[in-house]
Amino acid sequence: MVPTGITPFQTKLTSPLTKKEINVLQINLGKRCNLACNHCHVEASPKRTEELSLATCLELIELIYKFPEIKIVDLTGGAPEMNFGFKPLVEAAKGAGKEVIIRTNLTIYFVEGFGDLPEFFAQNQIRIVASLPCYLADNVDKMRGNGVFDDSIKALQWLNQVGYGKNPNLILDLVYNPQLPNSENFSLTPEQTNLELAYKMFLREHFDIVFNNLFTITNLPIGRTKLHLERKQLYSSYVQFLELQFNPDTVENLMCLNQLSVDYLGNIYDCDFNQMMNLPAKDHRGNNLKIRKLLDAGSLDIINQVQTADYCYGCTAGCGSSCGGALV
Numbered sequence: 232m233v234p235t236g237i238t239p240f241q242t243k244l245t246s247p248l249t250k251k252e253i254n255v256l257q258i259n260l261g262k263r264c265n266l267a268c269n270h271c272h273v274e275a276s277p278k279r280t281e282e283l284s285l286a287t288c289l290e291l292i293e294l295i296y297k298f299p300e301i302k303i304v305d306l307t308g309g310a311p312e313m314n315f316g317f318k319p320l321v322e323a324a325k326g327a328g329k330e331v332i333i334r335t336n337l338t339i340y341f342v343e344g345f346g347d348l349p350e351f352f353a354q355n356q357i358r359i360v361a362s363l364p365c366y367l368a369d370n371v372d373k374m375r376g377n378g379v380f381d382d383s384i385k386a387l388q389w390l391n392q393v394g395y396g397k398n399p400n401l402i403l404d405l406v407y408n409p410q411l412p413n414s415e416n417f418s419l420t421p422e423q424t425n426l427e428l429a430y431k432m433f434l435r436e437h438f439d440i441v442f443n444n445l446f447t448i449t450n451l452p453i454g455r456t457k458l459h460l461e462r463k464q465l466y467s468s469y470v471q472f473l474e475l476q477f478n479p480d481t482v483e484n485l486m487c488l489n490q491l492s493v494d495y496l497g498n499i500y501d502c503d504f505n506q507m508m509n510l511p512a513k514d515h516r517g518n519n520l521k522i523r524k525l526l527d528a529g530s531l532d533i534i535n536q537v538q539t540a541d542y543c544y545g546c547t548a549g550c551g552s553s554c555g556g557a558l559v
Contacts, residue, residue, distance in 0.1 A: 236467065236471060237467070237470050237471060237474055237541050238474060239541070240539045240540060240541055240543045240544060241539050243474075243477060244482065245479075247536045247537075248482070248485065248487065248488065248536065248537035248539060249488075249535060249536055249537065250488060250489070250501075250532065250534045250535065250536075250537060251488045251489045252300060252489060252532070253298075253300060253301065253489055253490065253491055253531040253532065254300055254301060254302045254303065254489050254490075255301070255302070255303045255305060255486070255489055255490040255491070256294070256295065256301045256303070256304050256305065256490075256491055256493065257305040257306075257307060257490055257491070257492045257493070257502075257503060257554070258283075258291060258304065258305070258306055258307070258311075258320065258492075258493045259273070259307050259308060259309070259311075259492070259493065259494050259495060259503060259506060260282060260283045260306060260307070260308050260309065260311045260314035260315070260316055260317055260320075260495060261279070261281050261282030261283055261308055261309050261311075261313075261314035261315070261495045262274065262275045262276070262279035262280075262281045262282070262308070262309045262495075263275065263277070263279050263280060263281070263282055263308065263309045263310065263313045263314050264276055264277065264279065264308060264309040264310040264313060264336070265277055265310055265313065265336070265338060265339055265342050266310070266336055266338060266375055266376055266379065267376070268336075268362075268374055268375045268376070268455070269373075269374055269375075269411060269455055269459065270364070270374055270408055270411055270450055270454075270455060270456050270459075271454055271455050272451060272453045272454030272455070272456060272503075272504065272507050273308065273309060273454060273507055274454050274455055274507075275308060275309040275310070279309065281495055282309075282314040282315045282316075282495055283314055283315045283316040283495045284315070284495070284496075285315070285316075286497075287316075287495065287496065287497040287522070288315065288316035288319060288320065290497060290522040290523060290526065291316070291320060291323075291493065291497075291522060292319065292320065292323040293526060294522055294525065294526060295320075295323050295324050295327050295329065296323065296326075296327050297526065297529075298531055299327075300531065301329060301531075302329060302330060303329060303330045303331075303332060304320065304324035304329045304330070304331050304332070305331075305332040305334070305490075305554065306320060306321070306331065306332065306333050306334065307334040307503065308334070310335070310336055310339045311333060311334065311335070312333070312335065312339050312345055312348055313339065313342075313345070314495070318351070321333075321351075321355055321357065322355075325355050325356075330358060331355065331357045331358065332357070332358045332359075332360055333352065333357050333358070333359055333360070334360045334361075334362070334406075334554075335348075335359055335360070335361050335362070336361075336362050336375075336383075337361050337362065337363070337382065337383040337386035337387065338379055338382040338383060338386065340386050340389065341382055341385070341386070349386075349389050349390055349392075349393050349395075350393060352390075352393075352395075352401075353393040353394055353395065353401055356400050356401060358402045358404070359390065359395060359402065359403050359404065360404045360405075360406060360446070360554075361383075361386075361387070361390075361403065361404065361405055361406065362375075362383075362405075362406050362408070363383055363387075363405045363406065363407070363430075364406070364407055364408040364409075364410075365407065365410075366429070366430050366433045366434060367380075368380035368381070370410060371383065373410070374408070374410065374411075384438050384440070387403075387434070387438070387440045387442070388438065388439070388440060390403055391403075391439075391440060391441060395442075396440075396441040396442045396443055397441060402443050402444075403441075403442045403443055404442065404443055404444040404445070404446060405430060405442050405444075405445050405446070406445075406446045406447075406448055406556075407420065407421075407426060407430070407445060407446065407447045407448065408448055408450055409449070409450060411450060411456060411459050411460075412460075412463070412465060412469065413463060414463075414465075415465065415468050415472075417468075417469060417472040419449065419476060419548055419549040419550075420447035420448070420449055420549070420550075420552070420557075421447065422550070423445060423446070423447045423550065423556055423557040426445060426447060427444065427445035430442075430445050431445075444556070445556070446554075446555060446556030446557075447550075447552070447556050447557055448552050448553075448554070448556065449473075449545045449546070449548060449549075449552035450545070451504055451542045451545035451546070451552075452466060452469055452470055452473075452541075452542050452545065453504055453507055453508055453542050454507055470541050470542070470544060473544035473545050473548045474541075474544045474548075476544075476548035476549050477544055477547050477548060478547055478548065478549060478550070478551060478559065479547075480551075480559045481546070481547045481548075481550070481551030481558040481559050482547060484551065484553070484558040484559065485537075485546055485547070485551075485553065485558070486502060486546075486553040486554055486555065487501040487502040487505070487537045487546075488537065490502060491512070491531065492505065492506045493522060494506050497521045497522045497523070498511055498519070498520070498521055499511065499512045499519075499520035499521060499522065499524075499525065499534075500512050500538075501534070501537045501538055503554070504542060504543075504545075504546075505538055505540070508540060508542070510538045510540060511538070512534050512537075512538060513534065513535075513536070513538065514533045514534060514535075515533060515535050520533070520534070546558075
């Protein structure tokens, strides 16, 4: 339901969002995670047990090999590394010649049984997109838990040691998320290029850490962010703020246009945010999609219109926001 006073997102557009050729397959392997960050739109935690099944994993591997137009396999979670099927999917995607992205929380490397990950990533030339929502310890620990900043720094130093951020084949990107608002003094993410420079200067000077790119991502009003906003009675006013910042120039670069998002049950969505809000992608007849339907159709191009909701204003506010950072 659209909050009171909010323009339905689809009426803001000059025309409906239609899919382009699909070249990104983003897979959410499950909700199991060693952290429980207060802004997590997945609502992942160590207590969650939902994860990929063997049957769904095998269907995903079939999908990866069947469609050469998929150029990027983007693995997320939870902590994707903790969920069933992680390494088989990496190996399948690399075997099929795809670029593999892993969205990591960094601290997982210090959990028993996961200490081989930095070397595994390097051996497979996986692109790392690592969450570091600020370069200041207090801000990170407030969002993600006590001690997370220190572990994240140690993990980044470890990744540098195995060549990430230095070897051109070992790309290390960081992700900035703003603090959750506690009043109606809302703001968008800082300008990405300047913030990236600030991150690089601070991390190099204080910790001798180097990385490639910084992505700024807006906190969308879903998951734990939505729960926080509702507790503070800020949900409607935050969505109104995002609507006021709507930038039509971002629309043609939205990640939902060329991406499929798959959950641990094999359901298909236009993006990870729709996945978390249980807003499935639809075929031309309005039917929900699963992996098997794509395989049986022999095509990824059976979705016409992208499903939208009020939280889409988060992706189109200001310079825009996506899993790859700003859009304009």
